[in-house]
Amino acid sequence: MKYIRIIIMCIAIITTLLFGYQTDSVGMPMRDGIKLGTDIYRPFWNNPILKAPALIQRTPYERGWDDTYITLICDIMGYALVVQNLRGYGDSEGEPMVFWTDGWGDLQDGYDAVEWVAGRNWCNGKIGMIGASAHGMTQYYAAGALPPHLVCCAPMVAAPNLYRDCAFTGGEFRKALVETWLQGVDTPWLIDSVCNYPNYCNRWSIVDLSQKYNVAHYPMFHIEGWYDMYTDGVLDAFSELQKRFHNQKLFIGPWGHGDAWGTREQGDLVYPPNAEMDELSFINMLLDWYDYWIKDGGGPVPPPKVKFYLMGDCNTQDTTLWNRWVEADTWPLPQVVYKRYYLRENNLLDTIPPTISKIDTFIYNPANPCTTYGGREFIGLTHGYGPIDQRPIENRSDVLIFSTPPLSSPLTVIGKLKFILYASSDRYDTDWAIRVTDVYPDGRSILVTDNILMARHRHGFDREDSLIPNVCDTFNIDLWSTAQVFNTGHRLRVIISSSNYPRFEKNPNTGAPFQRDDPNFVVATQKVYRTPVYPSHLLLPVFPTQVNIKELARQGLGEEGLFTQSISRSPAFRLKLNGTKNVEISVYNSLGRREWYMKRSFTLGEHPIRLPSLPSGVYFVQARIGEKEKVQKIVVIK
Known part of the structure; x- marks a missing residue:
């Protein structure tokens, strides 16, 4: 039976390579009749009978996506991808409004976008939202509008509270950020629109997720950096929503915004190699999140609920007590x-x-x-x-x-x-x-x-x-x-x-x-x-010295099994065992040929397993740990 499953999945992959995703561009109508420029990418097999879930990205920037990632999201992962310009940007109609039409005011463009996509005859009505920075902010604000068909979000480096986290931090105008960004997106006149409201008021409350913490029940994967512009807004959103709904996840690296994201070099410091993450690693985390909530129906948040980088002296090579990743169950840490x-x-x-x-x-x-x-x-x-x-x-x-x-x-x-x-x-x-x-x-x-x-x-x-x-x-x-x-x-x-x-x-x-x-x-x-x-x-x-930080790092490891990134350039596994077990692992390519095999006994603990170099493609990993067996798909992109 297990080999039949692998053969069926291989046939689906081969068909994908022969056909490719579908594309369309439309003017999506909002509640006031304004139409927003929107590109739609759908799996090659998607139609009114074989419906697909959708991921929406809403942006003030250009809508273009790399063809490799569209293929990955649509034809390999099975999602429609909808990319839309915000009101007044690109070929979208209307006047740009600095996110004020993306929350829960009189105009609710994020809500309208989610519900319009959910109503297409090719969509199964399950919607996620994707993207970083401005794209992440539109996720927070759409979630506050409570669209019925939104299933989950994964905002990266974004401001949940536009006033406090972005425009008037500490009540003072965030001059470099607001002026430079609005000039960069060719809407310099909006600087005065922001400055006309220096105090928190109803203008800001419609783009402040804290006003909706009691009802914004959506699972959210908050991804942030310690040197990013919006750090504490993200931490507040995670902790407040997690207290209420227990379906949030938090990931924070030692990074800033833009070009400083995912790299070791931060300001005047250089962190160890363990501080680096490439783009595919983030895409892998996101797609695992969407699959869990949109395809698998969700449940308890997969551990770790919180993962952050503990920074420290960059003149030392020792990463035992700092410059290392720490996993925990909540934020803020109760031991503090x-x-x-x-x-x-x-x-x-x-x-x-x-x-x-x-x-x-x-x-x-x-x-x-x-x-x-x-x-x-x-x-x-x-x-x-x-x-x-x-x-x-x-x-x-x-x-x-x-x-x-x-x-x-x-x-x-x-x-x-x-x-x-x-x-x-x-x-x-x-x-x-x-x-x-x-x-x-x-x-x-x-x-x-x-x-x-x-x-x-x-x-x-x-x-x-x-x-x-x-x-x-x-x-x-x-x-x-x-x-x-x-x-x-x-x-x-x-x-x-x-x-x-x-x-x-x-x-x-x-x-x-x-x-x-x-x-x-x-x-x-x-x-x-x-x-x-x-x-x-x-x-x-x-953090008290009597509490062992290494013990804290173990708290969120979760159940035993074979863990890997779904998408990577150099696939590797982490094997976690609660005791000594016999482990057997086979890796098959999309034609069903076995590319790699291993069988041996492992002791209690965590063990890294690195595969030999594999060419780009889709592979299937069959793992037997003791009496348990599991098959999972991985994608290698060179």
């Missing part, structure tokens, strides 16, 4: 304990609170803002992205620096960092910008995370509260999240200023209504308090 690091005398950052009252003063002049070096961006900056050395700004007179002594043992930080700042300004408004760095023994001060808070938004982003000049106030600054080990001999450093330009707009200090590039500004005198009553401090999510 918050620890306070206080601002102290002599520029010290210490776990002991201050015992004497001191105030540090600096002058912030918007005409000479503190320059951005690195951070979570990928466009619009002059001095690099991600983990960049901060020494060029550390000698400025408008910057305060506080550092720990060299660490006597590694410090593991996993989760959201926060800074509780007690400060005052002699103006009605200003900004507070915080950077956290890992100081190497050679003096490099490598950025780990940073963020900003516009003072008028200290009580909420939907309201403005002017400062009382020269009166100390409390500012809770969200520094977003990381997974970082500060190695022995390194120092943890906090850098405080009132600007981070051009990553964020300069605050003119006047308290006037927001205006980008405001020509009217005043100089501000800033005071940072470090007293027993007002002890400014960093809140650090510390």
